[in-house]
Amino acid sequence: MTFKDLKIIEPILKALDEKGYQNPTAIQREAIPHVLTGRDLLGLAQTGTGKTAAFAIPILQLLNEDKRPSQKRQIRSLILTPTRELAIQIHECFRQYGSYMGLRSCVIFGGVKQKAQTDELKQGVDILIATPGRLLDLMSQGFISLDSITHFVLDEADRMLDMGFIHDIKRILPKLPVERQTLFFSATMPQAITALSQRILRHPVRVETTPVSSTVDTISQYLYYVEKAEKKNLLVNLLRKEKDQAVLVFSKTKHGADKLARVLNKAGIGSEAIHGNKSQNARQNALANFKSGKTRVLIATDIAARGIDIHSLEVVINYDLPDVAETYVHRIGRTGRAGNKGVALSFCSQEEYRLLNDIQKLTGKKLNTMAVPA
Structure with missing residues (x-):
């Protein structure tokens, strides 16, 4: 099976081909068709399984098809992730896969001065990749509104729990539109993560990759x-x-x-x-x-x-x-x-x-x- 079989559009296929990514992994084969139909998704995937592409590729395609008229770009996809390194990696994936699509992505995280990030946000972005603390900080300062979000990804939920970010996530959730697509990824499902997934997912399809x-x-x-x-x-x-x-x-x-x-x-x-x-x-x-x-x-x-x-x-x-x-x-x-x-x-x-x-x-x-x- 190739990405073409998953009905991925030509601009993304071209970018994937240039990077040498021709055949989807198990999590990509299972997840991408469901995400393209607009379903909520619970993905259980170990590290290194290719899950970033499993949500980045269909989100780019859905955003490309959503040609809404607007005077200014608004944040339509939010990817929440626990660490700066992972946020940067996910941002790079969106840039690579969407290199021929004209969509703008931005990454924000703590530990650095915020001006470069806020300057980019002011120009308007379609996709925002963020760590919880910096997101809440810039929301409180009025730099970010989540009112136009159509796709929300919570990545590495179990690591969010380990790092103490669950409280921050619970503060962010009420700011998201009720009508949205939610993709929830975790390598493990402790009780607190199961409860969180049940709270934010609506009739999700469950996708699970190879066991440990x-x-x-x-x-x-x-x-x-x-x-x-x-x-x-x-x-x-x-x-x-x-x-x-x-x-x-x-x-x-x-x-x-x-x-x-x-x-x-x-x-x-x-x-x-x-x-x-x-x-x-x-x-x-x-x-x-x-x-x-x-x-x-x-x-x-x-x-x-x-x-x-x-x-x-x-x-x-x-x-x-x-x-x-x-x-x-x-x-x-x-x-x-x-x-x-x-x-x-x-x-x-x-x-x-x-x-x-x-x-x-x-x-x-x-x-x-x-x-x-x-």
């Missing part, structure tokens, strides 16, 4: 039992052994990420850390350096890594095991995308045995144990 256990089966996973004090040496040795690979390393803490970057740079391995205490410019620069190959190793905390989308990423290393087993799946899903091979290495100290058991129970897969190199 099948998703992680496509990635080669290896485990090193190593004492906490020896993890740094193991990391340096492994990175020196594979000199040309781009590697994403996960640290549990911001301080730990910074410390690892210093250790690796001292060992002659070009590295940068990315986390919430870094300025937005520093985070964007670090990500750009990693994507371009200027920096070989990127060390990230879980929240900062949300939204990192690098098709050629070969290796993910869990320097610290995550406290929540499902986070492991999100982490390793950064590799092995678009049919490429992926490798995930995990370091487990004695204090982390319980976390390892939780991961193996969730995935139904026993990690392959590797000997620590001498």
